[in-house]
Amino acid sequence: MNNILKTAIFALLAGAAMTVTASACERTLRSSDTHPDGYPTVEAVKAMGKMLEEKTGGKLCIEVFFGAQLGEEKDSIEQTQFGVIDMDRVSLGPFNNIVPETQIPSLPYIFRSVEHMHHVMDGPIGQEILDAFQPHDLVGLAFYDGGSRSFYNSQRPITSMDDLKGMKFRVMQSDMFVDMVSALGANATPMPYGEVYSAIQTGVIDGAENNWPSYDTSGHYEVAKYYTLDQHLIVPEVLVMSKKTWDSLTPEEQQAVRDSARASVPVMRDLWDKQEAESEAKIEASGVKVVKDIDKTPFIEAMKPVYDKYVTSDKLKDMVKRIQATE
Template identity: 65%
Template sequence: MGMIRTIATRLAVATALAGIASSAFAQEIVLRSSDTHPDGYPTVEAVKYMGELVKERSNGRIAIEVYHSAQLGEEKDTIEQTQFGVIDLNRVSMGTMNNVVEATRAFSLPYIFRSTDHLHAVTDGPIGQEVLESFTPHNMIGLAIYDAGFRSFYNSKKPITSMDDLAGMKFRVIQSDVFVDMVNALGANATPMPYGEVYSAIQTGVIDGAENNWPSLESSKHYEVAKYYTLDEHMSVPEILVMSKMSWEKLTPEDQEIIRTAAQDSVAEMRKLWQAREAESEKVVTDAGVEIVREIDKQPFMDAMKPVYEKHVTSDVLKDMVARIQATE
């Protein structure tokens, strides 16, 4: 009898230990996060910083692994993977989301943001919150909006000092109708193309140039093949950090709160990193002998955007959002 009791006790202990082990294992959550930018880039570092906060606040139960440099695919490819829960977290440009989430189009319009302060007033306020929430019906949870600086034209042919200089030139744009129509409205030819193909396309003359911010021009090394950069600052399309709704729904409400607040807390860190990186990138590009056109009359560029707004701001939702962005002080 004693023998049976001993065996039963041992079985009970073993079962209990197995239970503890499996519950400990269940608490180990590893989230995969995608980014097309290289290691060290402000968005990559911001998500790493978020990961540190999450690890600390979850007592080590939740970890975020950041796959930078498009290891999980170019932005357009990773969106679908995020919707299906293959990728848990994804940092993409709002421009790439234009054909998926309507509200992102308002943030991607040319000259919609007057300055970085204006951008922050919008993204940190109720409009920013609305845009984040607009991802939910598309199987993604909007977590945070990051800066992406102002985008300007760079090319391998000549300094662009006015809109006339753009006539007939071929520029790569991200795969978004707004970007295509913006470049075409300026008299140039838009060529949608993945980010990773731009360097060789400029080098081989398939395109004349592209448009982007200081850190992207520098980190992609496009400045090696495009020696002219004109600060027309036509767009400041923010970046967005989203989570797969499928991955999100596997978390407890407490863990969801940890993820959401850590993402929000990473925004200030990202902005600090961004400002430092912008200054650093500007120095690298300038030191490499790129000719910078700093003074340009932006008014003709702005005036040329009327048909772009007419074509893309058609729904009442977008018309209302654009009016509120423009009215934000």
């Protein structure tokens, strides 16, 4: 589909959203999400919309287009930069080549735990990364959770790096993630998410890596019965607004957007924690062998060449140090 046609379709969808909700609000902001309806990020933006409507006395509302209705993440990012889409909820990964600062929280083992990630992203470092979106026609509003990603496979329990040697793992289509798996002694196979189940089932790959809810809802646990909580990636998700849309708002409306976005974060985290707990219980009850007690130190030490390759400027090196120093 060419860009002109895509833009036209997005504009039509956006116009439809305004028509549906115009009677309730003076202006409806169009927000995109690749996740399905009911997913924690989708519900968090809906909650933000309710708070925004209340704060602005009905002047501003939000319509969430879930399930990639407005395009996959690469397309939705471009449309948000152009102002066709007003808001976008995206993983930080797709921004790595656009906003250099987003590479740092995407690094393997940069966060010691989900709690550590919260402390970093809720503080001055997180705000610094949000501010870095502005020169790219976007306004960073808030960070959501994407869970911690761990390895699972069909062959054997992974209790050390030696168990990874020679195994083939699907990774997201990212050079950094390919290099991460290679540094651990395994073979990385970039592959679209929808192809993973059959690839494991037929032996094209041995496994993949993801969080509890994705491992559950994808059905991957049915064909990959070994799951190891190494938590190599704890990559946040981000909610951004088009700079074009932002500049069209009054200072009071901009503040209401920022306040509502921040207030939606605990809503999202609460929903995420519940979904994660449900998925974990379901998987453990299914008979999957879960390895929870693992020494991460050798895994972390193996990431030095990855950091050397991607953390090149003094600014990024300083950010890594500050994150590691955060309690």
